Amino acid sequence: MTTLRALMQPHRIVMLLLLVAVVIWCAVTLRWDWIPEYAPLALEGLWRTIWIMVVTCILGFALAVPLGLAQAVGPWYLAAPARAFCTIIRGTPLLLQIWLLYYGLGSLFPQIPWIRGSELWPYLRQAWPYAVLALTLSYAGYEGEVMRGAFSSVNKGQLEAANAFGMPRLTMFRRIWLPQAIRNVLPTLGGETILQLKATPLVATITVVELYAVSSRVRSDTFIVYEPLILLAVFYMIIAGIIALAFKRLEDRVPG
């Protein structure tokens, strides 16, 4: 076990002991008595955070592929809107985008009387569809740019060879182009997914009750400032660690 040996260096042992001491100090001197009361709510929030992150990453990536393709090889009338979309998403703060979608659209509802009778109304009333939409568009904007690079960097010779063999264009895309592009972006994808995790607390500002919102609730109910934030940070570090590990595994399994 190389990792264990790496940990066994004297200074690391001292640092680990210090860490343990800090953790024990935190556990003993800080206030944690609120945890049992809020644990069910926190679990619900944790589930919602993960759910939102996973769904928006998948939907966002699905949207990023055509965005990247349009920019890399598309005709100008597809490339220009795709590029404009990516520039706008990447050039403005996500918080502003979320508020624009939620409160901006909401401010238009009173002018559209029939909307309350429509079948979409139960969804439009909720906050999570806006959260999912905003985070999906954001992920698509950032990934679209990454995919553009990935599509342009696939070896042209391979595509030409496939073409020469008379492979249909869709098969060529599915079998050669897309897999290679995805393999190229895998290392960045892990980082981008962690960035997406870090973007989820922003949806708490439009009343979605995820992990961050639960910690805010604890802070406002009990007036305890630091403890919920520290625990929250630990939770996010654990999730980020799991994401990083998962992508590492995925990368190892994909043939280089």
Added chain:
Amino acid sequence: MDFLFETFGLAESAKLLSLSPPGWGGNLLRGLANSLQIAFGAFGFGLLIGLFGAYGKLYGGVVLRDLLAVYTTVIRAVPELVLILILYYVGTDLINQVAQAMGYGRVEISGVVAGIWVLGVVQGAYATEVLRGAIQAIPSGQIEAARAYGMPPFLLMRRVTIPAMMSFATPGLANLWLIATKDTALLAIVGFSELTLETRQAAASTRAYFTFFLAAGALYLLVTLFSGVVFGRIEKWARRGQPSLRGGSR
């Protein structure tokens, strides 16, 4: 121009956005100035941390290296919003306690300074990684040659390392600057009156949510696009005399 406004029903929006008091444009611009001030300060502070961090990670002792690894890992795994809250309350609390312990009485920490401190610490973690990568990309012979001539370390950093790494670091730093400008929006959550909070106040007072959010978005976008041009220039300047790296293979 007026005709155009009338046709698209934009007269109302134009009035709301005008710069003098019945309009809220002045407030937005003041918010933008605050945002830019913080973004600039945080970016500079982050660069400073990043430079020391990169040197520490590359040439520091084992303890320093591990500590820096903890710093960059933690900062990059925790959402900025959470970090901002923690650093904002902890930072000001700590400074006050230290000042009081030393008998100085209370120290006032302005919103701008708190914002710069909070975002700077976050930026520092990313800057450390960007600059470390850039320093590593310098052909090692250049630094070794300077050392062999007995160049003192600080002069070496000033004359060799920093100029040579600039071309490798600019794209990453450009990205960091954009993140800095956008992250200032998060300070709205702690009640600092930068562009996003000013926008929200204006929108809430006038009910013109769409107008103001779109206007603020346009302002942020302008900053982004303008920064892109500036950093493009810097990159070109930093790369002078080097073969183009564009279109290179991955």
Added chain:
Amino acid sequence: MTLKKLLAAAIATATMSAAAVSAEEVKIGIAAEPYPPFASLNAAGEWEGWEVEIINAVCAAAELDCVITPVAWDGIIPSLTGQQIDAIMASMSITEERQKTIDFSDPYYNTPAVIVADKSMDIEPTPESLAGKIIGIQASTIHQAYANAHFGDADEIRVYQTQDEANQDLVAGRIDATQADSIAMADFVNSDNGTCCEIKGAVENDEAILGKGVGAGVRKGDDALRESLNKGIAKILEDGTHEEITSRYFDTSIYAE
């Protein structure tokens, strides 16, 4: 060259940072989010409203050198305990729960909590009537505590960072009702924006949660400031300043023993 300039800028900002404050200056924290008609930012970038005028009057009466400092509402108590501000005058009700963390001055206004809903909706301010409805409330307020304690049968209690956002969603139809201060709500339903809605009545009082009126919050043990604020409040109540300011904003007195 550029890097050097940036470094210089960073060092400059770092060194200019902190300056010691003069002892007399009192930072009065108000919510950074607009809360009309009590405190909101106008287009000229100045804070205005009933509470802002009261703050100035109290400070003048108590001979305090006050600086109005906007702070995020949901972090306003940590800002007080963390010494970023010295007192809170942001329509904060005096409740037992808050008194565990901070001290309060004497109240300077006292108004009931009301339920507001769409005119077409048949809603009463009772738990039975609100069962199965979506109620919006502002975070960290007595109304949140009240809704959690009394409206457990509601379909959902949605938490907003500002009352203004809750109002906005009430207009949009995303929530069925909101609970808030009667004066703020009267202002809202009389505005162009709030024509959809009306005040359905006051909720049943629960003094343990709703508190004993609105007072200025100060750090625990900061008795000197609390005393001078009390003196200021007593003085403006006595010499008619309070009434004069109130009459310019509201039809009725909003100070009840």
